[in-house]
Amino acid sequence: MATIMLLCVFVLSFAYVHAVSLKKNISYPYAGIRFRLEPKFLLRLRFVFGAGSILQDGYSRFKYKPFKVARNDIDLLVLPAKYIDEIRQYTREQLSGIEALAFNVLGRFNRIDILNKSDLHVRVLRNYLTPNMGQVMPNAQDELTYSWQVDVPKCEDWEEVDIQHVLRWVIGRIYARTFIGYPACRNDDWIQTSLDYTRDVFGLTFLTHCFPKFLHPLVLLLAPASWRLGRHEKHAYKDGEPYTLLGGMLKDAKGLERDMEEIVLRQVISSLASIHTSVMTVTYCLLELCRHPEHIEPLREEAKECMEKEQDWARHSTERLPKVDSFICEVHRMHPPSMLIPQRRVREPFTLSNGENVPIGTQFGFPLGPISHDPQIFSDPEKFDGFRYYRKRVAEDLIGKSSKYMATTPSDEHLAFGHGVQACPGRFFAVNEIKLILVFFLMDYEFKQPERQMASPLHFPFEEYLVLNPTLKLMRRRKKHIY
Numbered sequence: 001m002a003t004i005m006l007l008c009v010f011v012l013s014f015a016y017v018h019a020v021s022l023k024k025n026i027s028y029p030y031a032g033i034r035f036r037l038e039p040k041f042l043l044r045l046r047f048v049f050g051a052g053s054i055l056q057d058g059y060s061r062f063k064y065k066p067f068k069v070a071r072n073d074i075d076l077l078v079l080p081a082k083y084i085d086e087i088r089q090y091t092r093e094q095l096s097g098i099e100a101l102a103f104n105v106l107g108r109f110n111r112i113d114i115l116n117k118s119d120l121h122v123r124v125l126r127n128y129l130t131p132n133m134g135q136v137m138p139n140a141q142d143e144l145t146y147s148w149q150v151d152v153p154k155c156e157d158w159e160e161v162d163i164q165h166v167l168r169w170v171i172g173r174i175y176a177r178t179f180i181g182y183p184a185c186r187n188d189d190w191i192q193t194s195l196d197y198t199r200d201v202f203g204l205t206f207l208t209h210c211f212p213k214f215l216h217p218l219v220l221l222l223a224p225a226s227w228r229l230g231r232h233e234k235h236a237y238k239d240g241e242p243y244t245l246l247g248g249m250l251k252d253a254k255g256l257e258r259d260m261e262e263i264v265l266r267q268v269i270s271s272l273a274s275i276h277t278s279v280m281t282v283t284y285c286l287l288e289l290c291r292h293p294e295h296i297e298p299l300r301e302e303a304k305e306c307m308e309k310e311q312d313w314a315r316h317s318t319e320r321l322p323k324v325d326s327f328i329c330e331v332h333r334m335h336p337p338s339m340l341i342p343q344r345r346v347r348e349p350f351t352l353s354n355g356e357n358v359p360i361g362t363q364f365g366f367p368l369g370p371i372s373h374d375p376q377i378f379s380d381p382e383k384f385d386g387f388r389y390y391r392k393r394v395a396e397d398l399i400g401k402s403s404k405y406m407a408t409t410p411s412d413e414h415l416a417f418g419h420g421v422q423a424c425p426g427r428f429f430a431v432n433e434i435k436l437i438l439v440f441f442l443m444d445y446e447f448k449q450p451e452r453q454m455a456s457p458l459h460f461p462f463e464e465y466l467v468l469n470p471t472l473k474l475m476r477r478r479k480k481h482i483y
């Protein structure tokens with residue numbers, strides 16, 4: 001009897017909470033509905049592991065019209081790609097990318113929503129990182145060499161390595177060197193804290209989103225990851241040696257932005273934006289190279305030629321290595337960090353060109369997943385073709401002349417870094433760093449996937465995210481002949 005009553009309370013509160021949340025929304029049809037009166041809570045639960053097919057359903061049925069998807073915490077409006085150009089110029093005060101991002105990772109709970117208050121973290125990347133790539137990249141190269149010596153077990157013959165763990169440290173160290181400088185960057189505690197922080201923010205987000213919204217406070221209260229988050233913040237403050245933190249951030253901080261605790265928090269949160277996405281991209285690149293080894297020699301040749309021509313190629317690798325660049329684009333096409341990028345929260349009244357008003361508080365995104373597999377946009381879209389973008393650039397005579405179809409150039413087909421004035425401000429650094437690590441691997445190592453994992457999926461869908469399969473390993477052996 002008690003169980004039945006508990007079940008009734010559960011179902012009624014569930015229905016109530018969702019009825020309330022749906023009333024606020026605008027009137028586009030839901031994607032993925034299986035039958036006319038299907039309860040929304042079933043749709044929401046199916047979105048947890050079936051977002052790919054729900055988005056595909058909406059994309060095929062309403063390709064040129066907006067539609068909605070029901071997530072456990074919110075109804076998201078999905079806009080067709082033709083609206084990308086309309087939103088590009090909107091600032092974070094009008095349509096906010098960071099507010100959407102912070103909402104998705106429980107920003108109110110873990111304080112990531114401090115990024116909504118000001119764009120200091122973006123200004124610093126734009127003013128100090130991107131223009132100084134020539135100085136930053138040699139340090140990154142130095143840190144890569146150091147990390148390889150201290151973090152990676154030595155081997156001369158084939159040996160299995162937990163590549164995701166290794167790359168987290170390599171990239172975590174490069175991040176620390178770039179952001180807090182030498183010698184503070186050699187503080188392993190600080191790096192461990194930023195890695196743990198990232199793990200716990202995403203872990204807690206995934207766990208919480210498995211449950212209906214009204215249970216979120218309970219999950220947040222009980223989950224060990226949520227107790228750890230507060231500890232990470234305190235730890236970062238203690239170990240972060242605030243006086244060495246990004247000189248630029250200290251220099252540019254105005255008014256309330258100068259609060260030291262907030263500066264440290266911004267620092268740790270930025271590591272979340274930077275490390276996790278870069279680790280995923282490099283891992284996918286290496287795994288796709290193992291599965292499509294016909295790309296390895298042309299990429300090696302390109303890297304060798306580039307290194308022979310310019311000793312300090314790494315300083316300006318954004319424009320160099322067009323084949324490696326194309327490979328990264330293809331990896332992002334097949335494995336974008338999310339199937340709904342970019343996302344925005346409406347902060348000021350906003351009207352689409354079809355005349356529809358989108359109310360304040362609405363969150364919307366673009367269906368990057370289905371766009372990337374649309375045969376009308378990409379020929380043979382299910383095939384991994386690392387030189388797809390390179391061939392387009394050659395065909396249109398763009399090499400050395402234009403950045404069109406390059407990894408750092410967003411377009412309505414290439415949205416892995418978002419789009420418009422709010423596109424990822426770290427993308428130039430990210431692509432340089434990814435190229436640096438890939439070239440290092442290509443020149444010094446032979447690698448393959450363990451036979452038993454050759455058919456394993458590279459990622460799993462979780463809501464709109466594609467989560468890198470954490471079990472995947474890499475076999476590697478130092479090359480006999482190093483170029």
Ligand code: HEM
Nearest residue numbers: 097098273274277278342416417418419422423424426430
């Ligand atoms: C392959 C690696 C990366 C990917 C795929 C990626 C992707 C993205 C995406 C999709 C966005 C949202 C853009 C939008 O809404 O239009 C974003 C925002 C952001 N990214 Fe990246 N990113 C990467 C690496 C980095 C790195 C290395 C940094 C730092 C150096 C960084 C810093 C940021 C920051 C600070 C934001 C938030 C900007 C804001 O507050 O408006 N990202 N990134």
